[in-house]
Amino acid sequence: MFSKQAITIAQQIDQLKTRGLAISNEAIATAYLSNISYYRLGEYWYVMQSDKKNHIFKPNSNFTDVVALYNFDAKLRILLFEVIEKIEISLRTKLIYHLSHEIDPWWFQNFTLFTDSMALVKTLAKLEEELSRTKDVTIKNHKKKHREDLRFPPAWKSLEQTSFGALSKLYGNLKPTVKSKDTIAKELGAVNHTYLPSWLQSIAQIRNFCAHHSRLWNRNLPGAPKLLSKPPNAWVLDVPKQHEFQKLYTHMCLMKYMLNVIQPNNDFTQQLDNLFSTYPNVDPHALGMKPNWQQEPLWK
Structure with missing residues (x-):
């Protein structure tokens, strides 16, 4: 049974950083995630993950590349x-x-x-x-x-x-x-x-x-x-x-x-x-x- 709960934008950013996505400017990341959903942006960072089951990013993965x-x-x-x-x-x-x-x-x-x-x-x-x-x-x-x-x-x-x-x-x-x-x-x-x-x-x-x-x-x-x-x-x-x-x-x-x-x-x-x-x-x-x-x- 699906059990995930919604998380705040601050938690989304923390989760991405923990998984290895570099985010140098959290204010900009907050602005993007406030207007473009985490799930939608996820379609673009998916290929940057080396471990797609645990959502771990490859080295040098950067939020700015996702936005680009x-x-x-x-x-x-x-x-x-x-x-x-x-x-x-x-x-x-x-x-x-x-x-x-x-x-x-x-x-x-x-x-x-x-x-x-x-x-x-x-x-x-x-x-x-x-x-x-x-x-x-x-x-x-x-x-x-x-x-x-x-x-x-x-x-x-x-x-x-x-x-x-x-x-x-x-x-x-x-x-x-x-x-x-x-x-x-x-x-x-x-x-x-x-x-x-x-x-x-x-x-x-x-x-x-x-x-x-x-x-x-x-x-x-x-x-x-x-x-x-x-x-x-x-x-x-x-x-x-x-x-x-x-x-x-x-x-x-x-x-x-x-x-x-x-x-x-x-x-x-x-x-x-x-x-x-x-x-x-x-x-x-x-x-x-x-x-x-x-x-x-x-x-x-």
């Missing part, structure tokens, strides 16, 4: 969130545009276009929930003006209210016979519809980590995106192996690949490189970064 890792990770999430935002807006735009022209503005609630009906039911239920609680004037005015129309508002209104995860599920669930599925894949550099769904699932998952302020540094990511054997656009020469897919680098490569199509003159490489330069004590290998990754055709 935490701050690096926070800034990495902000950077990736901005990149993912551009991908999300592009995907949303292409789904709305191509399918509304190929089918009609209510394609997303047409069950004949989708492979998994139950999955679509869940997606539409979530969309209905989002539309019912939105404060968006466009949606409110549409419902007021078209009370007799029991359908969702058209795609260009409805899908602006839904999440990246829902968009990726809608795309992945489309039948291969829907022409727009391949069109969208080609426009995002994925050649055809067999590759893009796994890319979107990967990015949606990372977006959720960013949105919920969850650790990305040194995290093993589930899922294995399908990589193109001969990408039509610049890619990496040192292609990640299957066992490396759990590290963030592979997923960031996919983000960069799509971003290069959406916004060719982006500064993702420079921002990421600057982040590593700002925090030189952060081990790039914890993210699966390749040596000289900046020199890869993809990142140049």
Whole structure:
């Protein structure tokens, strides 16, 4: 039975010092622990422990290094969130545009276009929930003006209210016979519809980590995106192996690949490189970064 009791911040600091973590400025440590929980920071000092059962730190472990890792990770999430935002807006735009022209503005609630009906039911239920609680004037005015129309508002209104995860599920669930599925894949550099769904699932998952302020540094990511054997656009020469897919680098490569199509003159490489330069004590290998990754055709 779990029996640990809550301890004060002063006790937390004493416990860390007893276990071998150097804390030169207790006032600063108190300030951090007052605003960032012991448990959350523990995700960053865990790798500094030589005895993880008894929580004993390796020699020269320092609280300032824990803070640096935490701050690096926070800034990495902000950077990736901005990149993912551009991908999300592009995907949303292409789904709305191509399918509304190929089918009609209510394609997303047409069950004949989708492979998994139950999955679509869940997606539409979530969309209905989002539309019912939105404060968006466009949606409110549409419902007021078209009370007799029991359908969702058209795609260009409805899908602006839904999440990246829902968009990726809608795309992945489309039948291969829907022409727009391949069109969208080609426009995002994925050649055809067999590759893009796994890319979107990967990015949606990372977006959720960013949105919920969850650790990305040194995290093993589930899922294995399908990589193109001969990408039509610049890619990496040192292609990640299957066992490396759990590290963030592979997923960031996919983000960069799509971003290069959406916004060719982006500064993702420079921002990421600057982040590593700002925090030189952060081990790039914890993210699966390749040596000289900046020199890869993809990142140049």
